Amino acid sequence: MAIPLRIEETIKNLEKNNMAAYYCETKEEVVPLIKTLVEPGVTVSNGGSVTLSETGVIDLLSSGDYNYIDRSKAKPEEIREVYLKALGADAYFCSSNAVTQNGELYNVDGNSNRVASIVFGPKKVIMVVGINKIVRNIPEAILRVKMFAAPKNTKRLDCNTYCKSFGQCVSTLSYDSQMCDGCDSDERICCSYVVSAKQRIKNRINVIIVNEELGY
Numbered sequence: 001m002a003i004p005l006r007i008e009e010t011i012k013n014l015e016k017n018n019m020a021a022y023y024c025e026t027k028e029e030v031v032p033l034i035k036t037l038v039e040p041g042v043t044v045s046n047g048g049s050v051t052l053s054e055t056g057v058i059d060l061l062s063s064g065d066y067n068y069i070d071r072s073k074a075k076p077e078e079i080r081e082v083y084l085k086a087l088g089a090d091a092y093f094c095s096s097n098a099v100t101q102n103g104e105l106y107n108v109d110g111n112s113n114r115v116a117s118i119v120f121g122p123k124k125v126i127m128v129v130g131i132n133k134i135v136r137n138i139p140e141a142i143l144r145v146k147m148f149a150a151p152k153n154t155k156r157l158d159c160n161t162y163c164k165s166f167g168q169c170v171s172t173l174s175y176d177s178q179m180c181d182g183c184d185s186d187e188r189i190c191c192s193y194v195v196s197a198k199q200r201i202k203n204r205i206n207v208i209i210v211n212e213e214l215g216y
Contacts, residue, residue, distance in 0.1 A: 001203035006101060007209050010134055018199040021204040027212055030055040030128055037126060037206060038066070038091045045069035045086035047094035047114030049216030050156070051128050057093055078166050083113040087121030094118065095215050096127050097149050099207065105196040106141035108150070110189035118205070119194060125205045130214030137193060142179050146172050150190055152216035160188040189199025 003023050014021040020141050029157070036058065038044065044066045052058050053193070061068050065144035069089060074082040086092060094114050098106040105127070109115045120126055135141050146169035162170040162183040171181035182190050199205060 001117070002124045004131070004211065005039075006134060006135065007131065007211065010101050010103065012101060012207065013101065014099075014207055015103075017103040017197055018194075019103070020026045020203040022191050022208045024208060027055045027210055027214060030057065030208060030210060031060050032196070033208060034060065034126065039108065040065045041067065042090035043067040043069065043088070044091045044093065045071065045082075045117075045122070046092065047117065048094045049093070049128075049215060051092055051095040051130060054214050055128055055210070057128060060173050061093065066148075083084040083111070083116075086113065086117055089122040091119075091124045091126055092117045092122035093126050093128070096129050096133060096207070099129050100137050100141055100210070101196075102137060104138060104141075105207070106135075106138060106145070107121075107194045107196075108145050108190050109192045109194075112192040115192050115194040118196060123204070127205070127207045128214070129207060129209050131209065132213040133215070134209070145169075145190065146177070146182075149216045154187075154189055157189070159185070160187060161185045161188055176183070 002047060011021040022033060036173060044061050046052055069085050069138040071082050096105045097108055107115050135144055150169060151167050154161045170183050171177040
């Protein structure tokens with residue numbers, strides 16, 4: 001099976017940055033791969049992700065084979081406790097807003113529980129990423145979030161933001177727009193910005209790249 005050159009370069013640079021990287025030709029290959037990476041019975045949790053739903057990962061986590069910390073079943077007054085418990089998980093599942101061909105991960109959060117778990121806590125982080133999220137570099141990653149990921153996610157989450165209404169971040173109207181520029185809404189989802197480069201703990205972060213467009 002020939003891996004597209006763009007994905008091959010990205011995988012090579014992720015591995016240089018001490019992250020494990022895997023390739024799936026189709027989304028149907030993701031769950032069987034994950035079963036080889038995570039043993040039954042361990043504690044797992046996840047961040048909000050359309051990609052995880054599209055690939056069947058959420059169904060796997062809730063199958064009963066794992067001790068699943070399920071954020072979707074938490075009451076509003078319980079959600080902070082669920083987020084804290086997720087930090088102690090054996091494996092934390094999420095996607096990434098962008099992956100650069102240089103082997104960097106770029107993620108932007110509102111509540112910041114997802115980026116917190118990416119940076120520290122869970123023994124293993126497993127990211128599932130569609131080919132649509134691969135970009136050349138960090139500037140392209142920043143623009144991808146402002147022009148595509150954030151507007152799509154604010155619609156999905158029904159947030160009262162400029163990008164939900166107009167399809168792009170208000171900061172993109174400015175010639176000298178900076179990474180953290182954006183709207184003043186209390187429902188803004190772009191609050192914490194994290195770039196994951198070379199890691200100290202080798203293979204704690206695992207990136208599964210799928211040769212399909214997935215998520216936002």
